[in-house]
Amino acid sequence: MDLTLKIWRQASANEKGQFINYPVTDISPDASFLEMLDILNEELVHKDEDPVAFDHDCREGICGACSLFINGRPHGPDKGITTCQMHMRHFKDGETIVIEPWRAKPFPVIKDLMVDRSAFDEIIQAGGFISVKTGGIPDANAIPIPKRVADIAMDAAACIGCGACVAACKNASAMLFVAAKVSQFARLPQGKVEARERVQNMVAKMDELGFGNCTNTYACEAECPKEISVSHIARMNSEFLISKLASQKK
């Protein structure tokens, strides 16, 4: 396949970026999207040009490192997968593909297609955990958990922290990301103990970091590579309300 890549190039956070066109030729439809970028980068190195920077690691859709806004959609046109899992057979010979970084204020560009997502870590540090220490724990089977509940918790826990939800949202809201964690823990007996503080702390941190409000457009769910359901947002909202009411009563 021969393609034209229209790629966002930006030398660093403080410099202005721009689109630059790169032709690539003879790409196998079985190559992955990132392998196609590898091929481009090899050529750029040969031409003494600066290769395109992008984040990636596992290349199998689980680490959440890869990002890329492809033809106006986070992780490209195919549903339920990450950029690294997308293969070139999804594109047409001769097509122009527009490749941009995540664009959201809390995710500043580091270089080209690479952005800083440490804001997600900060939200988890504010409360995305169960406060148990290592050791001195009762037997794992001491608390039975209905399979149905464990399965819903697992659905929420499948989040890979890639940030597609934020990139997809016109408000750059992190609601789906935060809700997935809140909901995972709120459903499990182990997590219920701190449920109130957790939701308050995480939401406060999310607001502080400049993520926008949720206006229920559900773009996040549509673009989530793990298809995490917005029902977790509803769950979080109710957790948040209960927690607010409880703190007002005090």
Add this chain to the structure above:
Amino acid sequence: MTKLDAKIPQGPLAEKWTTYKQDLSPVNPANKRRLEIIVIGTGLAGASAAASFAELGFKVKAFTILDSPRRAHSIAAQGGINAAKNYPNDGDSIYRLFYDTIKGGDYRAREANVYRLAEVSNNIIDQCVAQGVPFAREYGGLLDNRSFGGALVSRTFYARGQTGQQLLLGAYSALSKEVGKGNVQMYNRRDMMELVIIDGRARGVIMRNLVTGELERYSAHAVVLATGGYGNVFFLSTNAMASNGSAIWKAYKKGAFFGNPAFTQIHPTCIPVKGDYQSKLTLMSESLRNDGRIWVPKHKEDAQKIRDGQLKPTEIPEDRRDYYLERRYPAFGNLVPRDVASRAAKERCDAGFGVGRTGLAVYLDFADAINRLGKQVIEARYGNLFQMYEKIVDENPYETPMMIYPAVHYTMGGLWVDYELQTTIPGLFAAGEANFSDHGANRLGASALMQGLADGYFILPYTIQSYLNDQIRVPFFKTDLPEFDQAENSTKATIDRLLSIKGKNTVDSYHRKLGLIMWDHVGMGRNKEGLEKAIRLIRELREDFWNNVRVPGKNEMVNPELEKALRVADFLELGELMAKDALQRKESCGGHFREEYQTEEGEALRDDENFSFVSAWEYKGADQEDVLHKEILEHEFLHVTQRSYK
């Protein structure tokens, strides 16, 4: 060889760890605050260690190459984690897990370590459940188990096909809790460049900031390397792209011994190679072997027709199929250990029975399981793996058998450590895949996650105290000491040299070539001639690299090509040591198959009399040969026999 004291506690096997803990005098809480620990790597081993140290009161600095500690190679583990809980009541016990691990490792692991691993395995499951890890459950609400290769009991806990992800997110949440409290300083996008040694002890590191290129100095009372395995020396492997051998290689060159470098695991069930642009290989979890049956055509004509695209696998009747694992190993069938399954696949393909366009693939067939259990059950068990397969190969595994082929997956070798997980450099510890311990010559499935978390949650938090106990009077280190200057300068010199070559070949082109040399000669089948050739070829390639590599850009920027060049430079040395180790081990054991040493049936032929040892290599300088030391393995508690899965 006083340096190689493994420090195994005296007494009966089952009491060694308890005795060790009883004899340990922990560091007083007030003193813990005055002691700093550097943890390099935040995969399962590093994140669990860093969190546990901080909970104990130590000051911790943790580092990862990636943009967040939530992403480490560990996250990709699919199948599960072992523990000796015996919940299914099928006769499991700590002893049986110990026995299976030693046997699976072909009697090349240290008994005391492995027993301890089996012992703490149960605590890991308790810990993870308490952290909110959503393991799979049965309808009654209790935890579910499945079986894995090399075991006849069901002891593997799992969270769909994303066990590594869930365990890592558990450890990450524990780590995040401590970062939030200020007990851990977390440094993302940092690459370890050099280990700093002061008065013979590990006291610090030089890190490259991957955003600015700046070389940064950090000091501590002890350093833990939890930087994962070095399978990427083969270029194509199932490892994540950033996985590398550089941190442990730097430690090796500063005097830490390297244990069993040749012991590599080639995993039987990976998606076959498809093109020369390929950047990595994808694993199809071993758990698939629970329900999938492996076969190739019984007749060469059929195999040929399949390769030519004239015949479909579903058109081949039962009596023209060869379920070769079930045929050769009736007791374990499709659940033989990985090394055995990989070699058997290679044997069939080499003999002309392979399928796929290249002939380097065998079938993993779910038709029987789907008939027996229904599509829904199979989907619930393996849905995400099937989806992953379909995305990559563009074929539906519910309708046509999967194609698989062995690929490099795991390195049993790593820094040599004693019972306390301390290397031969005082104050330098190694955990997880980065050390050599526990798995001998072959690792059993679902045991790496167990080992990483055992090391981090339950072993290091004790053993590191035995070292730190006499460090309490040592004040915080300044980083303007000459040792830091020297380490930084040597790093800078290496970087400058790489940038100044301005040759004509890309870094990846060297990495690919190295990978091919390794795969052809230091891979599944090894022999004297091939290994000698590999050593020669690697030396030539290294020479070429240092004269003709092209690394664009400068140091003071985001420069992934430079990052890769630094790693490949180390792989070009490490690869040679792997070949040397494989050459000296004139026996076959586990994943190390020397073609000269096999039984009549083509099974690995061990030589216990001469090779029942851990090889521990010592670096002597760039122009000198590495020196081999031997830690003799005393099999005190297990009767050593020829491994049989028949």
